[in-house]
Amino acid sequence: MSSQSGSPPSPVSPIDEPSAAEQFLQTEVYELGAQPGLRSLPPGSERDFLTLTWGPIIYRTIYTPESDDLLPIFLHALAREIRKALPRCLPGTAEQLGMLIHTYSSRLFSSQKMFQQASEGAVRSAFHNFKVALTLPSIELPVRLRVCLVIDSWVLGILAATLEHAEFKGEAPQYGLCPVKMVEENFPDLYQESTDVKLAQLVSLFPDLSQDTLLDVLVSSAGSVEATATIISEQLAAAPIKKRAVSGSSIQTSLISHITTLGDGTPEPKRRPTKKGQTLHLFSPDDVAAHTPCTIIHNFLPPEHANALLLELLDESHHFSRYKFQVFDKTVESPHSASVYVSTPEEHRQHTSVYTYGGTYRSNVRQITPHMRTVSAKVQRTVNDEVQKRIRNVYPEGKKLRFQSPKEWMPNAAFVNCYDGPAESVGYHSDELTYLGPKAIIGSLSLGVEREFRVRRIVPPDEEGTSSPPSESSTDVLTAGSGGDPTRRQKLQKVPQTRADVQGQISIHLPHNSLLVMHAEMQEEWKHAITPAQTISPHPLSGNRRINVTYRWYRDSLHPQYTPRCQCGQHAILRCVQRKKETRGRYMWTCYAGFAPGKQTCNFFQWAEFDDDGEPLWERKPIEDCAPALANFADGT
Structure with a gap:
């Protein structure tokens, strides 16, 4: 030619x-x-x-x-x-x-x-x-x-x-x-919705109204879900209907409203709410923020956007895969399906041949869907707002934690999980930090059927082997009859808090269209799980299925081009010491190949060093060696 x-x-x-x-x-x-x-x-x-x-x-x-x-x-x-x-x-x-x-x-x-x-x-x-x-x-x-x-x-x-x-x-x-x-x-089709889909959206908004009533208003509103919702909301405001009894899965007000007070009206000093063998159930945002390193926002997206995203990902989920890993030389399969989402074809190539997860490459990687990209900007804004609130209101002296990045959190990768039915689950774990870095923040969007998100604190055993770490061993309370007056206070009692109590389970209920922000201390100090449920209430669009989108920010400085390789040639993973008191909070690079089916670990170990902003301090890293950065979901850059 x-x-x-x-x-x-x-x-x-x-x-x-x-x-x-x-x-x-x-x-x-x-x-x-x-x-x-x-x-x-x-x-x-x-x-x-x-x-x-x-x-x-x-x-x-x-x-x-x-x-x-x-x-x-x-x-x-x-x-x-x-x-x-x-x-x-x-x-x-x-x-x-x-x-x-x-x-x-x-x-x-x-x-x-x-x-x-x-x-x-x-x-x-x-x-x-x-x-x-x-x-x-x-x-x-x-x-x-x-x-x-x-x-x-x-x-x-x-x-x-x-x-x-x-x-x-x-x-x-x-x-x-x-x-x-x-x-x-x-x-x-992005624009066209069947009457069944529109009716299902209205049922999720107005569960106390019959479908016939909703359908009549929908038809009179020329098929517009937004106009139907406005008409019904105005009518309910003028003449509220009698609500059905609230079930345990509904959103409660707050545990805080039930805190008992002392005689002078001040709140009673708070002991840790968890107890061995018991699960503390949290529904309200105030309780979640008070007792866990998380923030929850209900009704995060406009209903039509949440439902569109749910339907889009339900279609995608038919082709998710189950992650296989090796435990004690036996290959097991994750009890739910998932996929990784990235922005571009080039990033897809990298995530199937450069990035590793749990010591192996992932084959089920997709490009971000249209509705996922649409909601990413709001996820980014909301997560950053909640992070700043937590720094101001919770962290010591209103400053960020050590190793927490001061940069804006920008989602550039996501894991999408599908839990099909009450039996599907994921066990207690902390998320892998290899590309997230220390003090990672994750935005988790729940869609479809409501499930319980269990969390528990990681408490290392003390040196003497007693059941209570010194910092958590007791809580001072006023004795009866003191009336809250410090001058008439009797001898303070010590209320034992065993290590098992401190590690007690907390259940955060995650309804459809809720965003959970896991803050900077979550992965190092807590573990989380989706436990099997005995019963669940079907969602009008997804039935028994729950879709969970976990938006993540992969740091440019932790691209696989920079991270260590172990002696067997595999990418090492970044972990935090969680249970040894002497080194708790330090980070390490270790070989994880032994968790991939058919492979063995080489016992590689190397301490990981970071500056106060969580940026890695590499022993040798050429300035001109520039690895490709992942594109931000919110703006594609």
């Missing part, structure tokens, strides 16, 4: 032999009924061949920005596929279908130039407005449409040849010669 020969290079013509991408689609999509989402397939060369669209939303190929030129070709191919698909999908007379097919294919997708420089938002809007305008009697337009555009090395080779040919001839390139492959699948 060189221009030095004197003759113009000819565009590469499609060949009869199918490309690897086509073979992959035939195997994985056609034969399986288009069930596996292509974004959810395991990483590999086949996955790199594919670029998806949700509706006509273009997901750029990782190969070249020139593939943007294929957008008009994609729209034409989409029109052809829709013309074939509509008779199969829609009821209606032949005349009605003919009118719809003709209008659909000619009104929006007739010109290759119409969307030549269009943004995704413009394509979304045009697609949505067109579907609304085409509503015909007896025909409900499909609210679920998913199509994909194949762009592999074969397609891009033809694109490159087309561009070279046009440049040689001095003409505009004819992209119509470039092949595209369309596959019809199902996926929810």
